[in-house]
Amino acid sequence: MHPPRTTTRRGALSRTEHCGHVGRLGVLPGARGRGLAKFLLWDQFAADADSGQVGTMLHVDTNNPTPAPDLYLSVGMTATLVLDVWRREVIV
Secondary structure (H helix, E strand, O other), X not given: XXXXXXXXXXXXXXXXXXXXXXXXXXXXXHHOOOOHHHHHHHHHHHHHHHOOOOEEEEOOOOOOOOOXXXXXXXXXXXXXXXXXXXXXXXXX
């Protein structure tokens, strides 16, 4: 049995890639810097491997003011698809 971990869901892309998917991962500001997010990610990697997945995916907003992308790099994840989202504001 695994300890509590990240919220997961199986999206279409993760199913076709045979990967688990981290739906949400967040640590409250007061609890940051203690390795909790790394623990949760490593636990998810193990759970995905145990279930026969070949990897673990997640989506991240690189404009996020937290150091999330550095966290993902530190546990061996790599960016495999980068999207730009465009918008135009409409004045009402």
